Amino acid sequence: MREKTTRDHIVEAADRLFYRQGYEHTSFSDIADVVQISRGNFYYHFKSKDEILHAVIDLRLANTREMLERWENEGKEPADRIRSFIHILVGNRGDIKRYGCPVGTLCAELAKLGHPSRPEANKLFTLFRTWLRRQFTLLGREADADALAMHLLARSQGVATLASAFHDEKFIRQEVKEMRDWLKACAENAGPIT
Amino acid sequence: MREKTTRDHIVEAADRLFYRQGYEHTSFSDIADVVQISRGNFYYHFKSKDEILHAVIDLRLANTREMLERWENEGKEPADRIRSFIHILVGNRGDIKRYGCPVGTLCAELAKLGHPSRPEANKLFTLFRTWLRRQFTLLGREADADALAMHLLARSQGVATLASAFHDEKFIRQEVKEMRDWLKACAENAGPIT
Numbered sequence A, B: 001m002r003e004k005t006t007r008d009h010i011v012e013a014a015d016r017l018f019y020r021q022g023y024e025h026t027s028f029s030d031i032a033d034v035v036q037i038s039r040g041n042f043y044y045h046f047k048s049k050d051e052i053l054h055a056v057i058d059l060r061l062a063n064t065r066e067m068l069e070r071w072e073n074e075g076k077e078p079a080d081r082i083r084s085f086i087h088i089l090v091g092n093r094g095d096i097k098r099y100g101c102p103v104g105t106l107c108a109e110l111a112k113l114g115h116p117s118r119p120e121a122n123k124l125f126t127l128f129r130t131w132l133r134r135q136f137t138l139l140g141r142e143a144d145a146d147a148l149a150m151h152l153l154a155r156s157q158g159v160a161t162l163a164s165a166f167h168d169e170k171f172i173r174q175e176v177k178e179m180r181d182w183l184k185a186c187a188e189n190a191g192p193i194t
Helices: A006-021 A028-035 A039-045 A049-074 A078-086 A093-099 A102-113 A118-138 A142-166 A169-187 B006-021 B028-035 B039-045 B049-074 B078-091 B093-099 B102-113 B118-138 B142-166 B169-187
Strands: none
Touching: A006 A028, A006 A039, A006 A049, A006 A093, A006 A102, A006 B102, A028 A039, A049 A078, A049 A102, A049 A118, A078 A118, A078 A142, A078 A169, A093 A102, A093 A142, A093 A169, A093 B102, A102 A118, A102 A142, A102 B006, A102 B093, A102 B102, A102 B142, A118 A142, A118 B142, A142 A169, A142 B102, A142 B118, A142 B142, A142 B169, A169 B142, B006 B028, B006 B039, B006 B049, B006 B093, B006 B102, B028 B039, B049 B078, B049 B102, B049 B118, B078 B093, B078 B118, B078 B142, B078 B169, B093 B102, B093 B142, B093 B169, B102 B118, B102 B142, B118 B142, B142 B169
16 A cells, blocks of 8 residues: 555545535635645645546545445345445444535535536446446346436435434434335345335 | 515525525625626625525525425325425426435535524425425324335435436436335335335
8 A cells, every 4th residue: 555645635635625515615725724735735736626626536436436346345145235335324424414425415516516527426426326236136136226226326315415404313224224124125026116 | 466676586596596506606796697786785685695595595495385385285185295295306307407406405515514504494304394294194104204204305305316416307207106106105004114
């Protein structure tokens, strides 16, 4: 594992700030303050906030790919892997209650800004969608694997949005339980998704 | 119906702009440009963007109450009324594909900004939650009416987020069909929500 560069530190600080306070609301100097570097050094690495956003999305894509690979390797059965996805809601509940889902809120913000990096950010959703679709196919639901993937993605997005609005951890746990039950029914080919 | 005042025009323009381009990204002059009034006249009505936000949330709360009352009066059975809620996703699909849900995206943005108007904005969700809970109670699901209300709210939020990311109308229609089926199963007391 290589040592982190100043550039890495900038991108990681920006990643956290964009998540916690939004892209538009985060300034160059907010990021520089966290990394504690001079304005000159900062500009040496990034000329604009758009450039930083691009690097943040690249970092998130790489981290997401790594996480999905880990779930793939750790989960023996496709249902185990899909449960890994469902359980992010519990694992990250602290952040989700405060700031919502990092993917959903970034994509929503960039949509409103009409930002050119929007298609790149949406690739984060596509990574999850494609991965979930493959798991549902392996689960024996080839015919509706994509619909099931989108359905589960939507449910987890909705839970994140409402958990953030109501600061409600019990709600997260209740919905996670229901998603697990729904997955079980999917695995048993218990008919159409409901 | 009273004639619209300059203040009304400002608040309505701000409402649209906050929805379409986000609160943080919308400036005083963006709003003044739409309403076509002088800076002096503008400041006569509102001293800060926070004040406008407050008025926008009040407007949205009033509009939502009115809509819920209309659904209440128009829908003979509670299931009809809940279907009115589900169908906003179809009725507003054009805007939702572009900008997501106005409630969900505003609450998410204010959460990140740590904005003092956040509790007010969250009341928009509470209006829907309370209204849906009452409908589910009338449907004979008193014991889990609140969980059902939150579940349906979450599903519609998730659909809005993904429909916006993927610009996918077919997905909206598919999910709306599934929510209708789910509602039917709820009405038949077909067991726990899945």
